[in-house]
Amino acid sequence: MTSLLFVDDETKLLRILSSYFTKKGFVVHTASTGEEARSKLRDADARIIFLDLRLSDATGIELLQEFVPRYPNKLFVIMTAYSDVESAVTAMKAGAFDYVSKPAKMDELEIIIRRACEWLDMKQENRTLKEKISKMMQDQEMIGVSPAMKRVFRMVERAAETDATVLLEGESGTGKSRIARMIHRWSDRKNQPFVSVNCAALPEQLLESELFGYEKGAFTGAHAKRKGKFEAARNGTIFLDEIGEISLPLQAKLLQVVQEKSFMPLGSNQTVHVDVRIIAATNRDLKTMVEEGLFREDLYYRLNIIDIFIPPLRERKEDIPPLIEQFLDKQRAKYNKPFTLPPELIDRLVEYPWPGNVRELENAVERAVVLCRDEQLSIEDFPREIRHAKPDRPPSDIALDPTKSLPEQLESIEKKLILDALEQTGGQIAAAARLLSISRQRLMYKMNKYSIR
Incomplete structure (x- = not known):
């Protein structure tokens, strides 16, 4: 059962939130000051914490800067008035999971809580998987x-x-x-x-x-x-x-x-x-x-x-850099030399299709180490088929439309990217905004501009 902590100096709001989310099956804790929030976090196992930006003895940003490094397995959501959007952006940079404008709607809070729970579960799953991967590396x-x-x-x-x-x-x-x-x-x-x-x-x-x-x-x-x-x-x-x-x-x-x-x-x-x-x-x-x-x-x-x-390796290119590092570590230990690869060479190796898969990659790295003249490998140290391979670039799906101006075509592309982001995030605006690296307000402005509902 998920435990919540609401920190706000409006006691009436705290009572409403506590009553509503308790009925929804959550364990709810409340605090009206920063000091009380510190005490509740020490004693209560709250996973998701809602912080108001303005408290009597502290600001939400101060608490956020204190709590995020201390409680890395908890998520913090900022509650802010409309006039505090700039502060909310600062809070997001300080590690807040999301923010919600006051007065908040209950269904909006529920969506944030559900997403936060999914994120925490995924984080735990990734932590377990990292332990497995660490074991495999050992x-x-x-x-x-x-x-x-x-x-x-x-x-x-x-x-x-x-x-x-x-x-x-x-x-x-x-x-x-x-x-x-x-x-x-x-x-x-x-x-x-x-x-x-x-x-x-x-x-x-x-x-x-x-x-x-x-x-x-x-x-x-x-x-x-x-x-x-x-x-x-x-x-x-x-x-x-x-x-x-x-x-x-x-x-x-x-x-x-x-x-x-x-x-x-x-x-x-x-x-x-x-x-x-x-x-x-x-x-x-x-x-x-x-x-x-x-x-x-x-x-x-x-x-x-x-x-x-x-x-095959060509279908999981993100595995190539860590595999290269693993094989290099093996050669470093063998020859007692700090061999390195420049970033542009790693990018080139990632683009190569590797028909022989992991075995070919390991052999290529070993060959390059043997042939390199110093401790930094170059493309000339790798086999001929890799040196002569042309980058595998996917064709662009953007076509010039002579009937539209450049701004009109850019707007079409922007609209498509916004729709793709919303589809990938299940229509969750805050998540789509993060995916697009823009603010929630800017995304909502763009959605209104392009009549996206």
Whole structure:
């Protein structure tokens, strides 16, 4: 249940606010002075605080400057009279979440409270995610700050809590093996073996013996009994990379392991039971392979209990700068040199499409470090295809209209941007104003000018 604190020297207004929002299900605290507000914030767990700009013993801005750094997990809203707009702007710069003009309408306050609650919840979610990302960085697993990778990390977290089979899909070099290790490290099996098998690296006969082991004399050259990878991964995790490359006969045997957690080694008539978590990965479209008869449908659905798609790097460009920094840190530690990249070079690397994804980026950074003449990398240190790549600039959707003057066309563009901002913020004017980096009053003036309701 959300707790509110209203700070205002009008006791009648405080009674009205307390009564109204208590009926709405909120826990409401009130204070009529700055000193009382300090006491209430120490003792009451209020998440959202409404501050009047003019109090008997302090100003709202003074309290805001005091409270914001002290209570970073709370949100502060300024209540101001119409004549105090300039002060309200100052308060926003001092860290206020929003402001509302007095006399305030209850429905307007409710909208602000709802948005503030959503913001606090999102902030808590981001804090949790940052802790996860920090943990990943410590483990040197994988970095991702884009919305797409945050979704991947949430799926990884959920998958790690279970023993369900996981199928990782994505282009080569996107980091599927790192995601697999991450799932293992976050799971209850983290202290048990993690065994990785590249199914594309071995011919069928060798792959079968590698996975399931064999008895002495099972085939020419089998001079002694040998355990396979499934037994090596007992109580832990086995990672089957490039699962789409295995043959149909071997798929049938693998299906039994996935379903029954049991198999027979080559040359043996004894069934071996294993407790193992299976993670598979592929850069191929298994669904299409099923339709073409190249991959068993029953095995596909048994592997695809939890499906995690890792997007290519070109679709999450905001991840490129932190990845570059991670790879540079690795090289700094290796060579004991403070390697750097100028901002314009980072911008150029962000624009490159990276067909080889994260693996190509890591290799390119390592190559540049080896070839650079000093401690600052240049574009000449990177591979030829990167040096010669042309910036990928999206075509402009702004077309010249010869029937309109320049001011008329600029107004059309401005109106479209305002409509887009309002759509993105669900019609919330204050949020749209922040998105456009203009004041709320200026946005309302523009909306009235363009007849936007």
